Amino acid sequence: xxxxxxxxxxxxxxxxxxxxxxxxxxxxxxxxxxxxxxxxxxxxxxxxxxxxxxxxxx
Amino acid sequence: xxxxxxxxxxxxxxxxxxxxxxxxxxxxxxxxxxxxxxxxxxxxxxxxxxxxxxxxxxxxxxxxxxxxxxxxxxxxxxxxxxxxxxxxxxxxxxxxxxxxxxxxxxxxxxxxxxxxxxxxxxxxxxxxxxxxxxxxxxxxxxxxxxxxxxxxxxxxxxxxxxxxxxxxxxxxxxxxxx
Numbered sequence: 469x470x471x472x473x474x475x476x477x478x479x480x481x482x483x484x485x486x487x488x489x490x491x492x493x494x495x496x497x498x499x500x501x502x503x504x505x506x507x508x509x510x511x512x513x514x515x516x517x518x519x520x521x522x523x524x525x526x
Numbered sequence: 527x528x529x530x531x532x533x534x535x536x537x538x539x540x541x542x543x544x545x546x547x548x549x550x551x552x553x554x555x556x557x558x559x560x561x562x563x564x565x566x567x568x569x570x571x572x573x574x575x576x577x578x579x580x581x582x583x584x585x586x587x588x589x590x591x592x593x594x595x596x597x598x599x600x601x602x603x604x605x606x607x608x609x610x611x612x613x614x615x616x617x618x619x620x621x622x623x624x625x626x627x628x629x630x631x632x633x634x635x636x637x638x639x640x641x642x643x644x645x646x647x648x649x650x651x652x653x654x655x656x657x658x659x660x661x662x663x664x665x666x667x668x669x670x671x672x673x674x675x676x677x678x679x680x681x682x683x684x685x686x687x688x689x690x691x692x693x694x695x696x697x698x699x700x701x702x703x704x
Contacts, residue, residue, distance in 0.1 A: 470556035473570065473619035474658045474685050476592050477678050484596035487677075491613065491653065494693040496701070498673065504698045507642030510529055510635055514575070518533040521578060 528632050529575060529639070532584055537561055537572035546583045548622035556620050557586055564588065570619050575636065585623040585636050592617035592656055594677065594689070615654035615689070616644055637672045645696050655690040 479487050535541060543557050557572065564570035570590040574583045593612030618640065623632045644652055657674055659665050661684055669688045677687040 470552045470560050473588075473590070473617070474683075474687070476594060476615070476617065476656055476687050477680065479594065479596040479678065483678055487594070487596045491691070491693070494691060494697065496694050496697050498691065498694040499698040501698060501702055503638070503673070504642070504695065504702050507638040510639045511642040511646070513530055514532060514534050514639060517531070517578060521533045
């Protein structure tokens with residue numbers, strides 16, 4: 469049997485403080501337009517392929 | 527791109543996975559022996575990218591609902607009604623690329639797919655992607671290259687929890703659409 473998926477640790481003290489500050493002010497600069505367009509292109513292609521493949525397989 | 531000629535397949539008892547080899551025995555064993563059990567128990571769902579022509583499994587990932595619990599006085603900045611014990615997240619419990627496909631950035635494409643998939647219409651309210659990354663320099667570097675950062679400073683474990691905030695991604699999506 470493979471190792472189990474590890475539980476996500478809880479954040480406390482300074483780590484929690486840093487994390488909550490981060491989520492209170494998300495930074496748009498963290499993600500580029502190219503990254504999103506890349507994701508869209510891959511997503512659209514895969515979904516199209518999958519749909520066409522399912523039709524052929526039916 | 528490699529995924530141009532691939533389909534997405536939800537793991538099922540008829541999925542052919544026995545020949546999958548990513549070079550890591552634990553990741554191979556998870557897919558071949560354990561992934562369906564996780565799915566049966568509704569503890570994690572595994573998806574395969576399969577090439578249309580050769581039908582070989584190129585990569586797989588397993589996702590499950592999770593959350594980040596952060597306890598601090600700053601929680602009070604969030605209005606009472608919206609305050610939540612945990613910030614909702616989706617955990618990427620496993621992600622692997624088959625050996626013949628390694629070195630072609632397929633892993634990054636899989637992450638690009640997951641980010642977009644969980645951001646589009648954000649179906650269930652999911653702020654973060656989490657990854658349970660092997661604590662090896664190349665694995666950590668892979669997730670960092672793809673915008674993930676450490677969730678905690680605890681570096682002594684076999685795996686490290688890493689996070690990707692979907693809010694900036696969603697903001698960028700909205701900007702790209704306008």
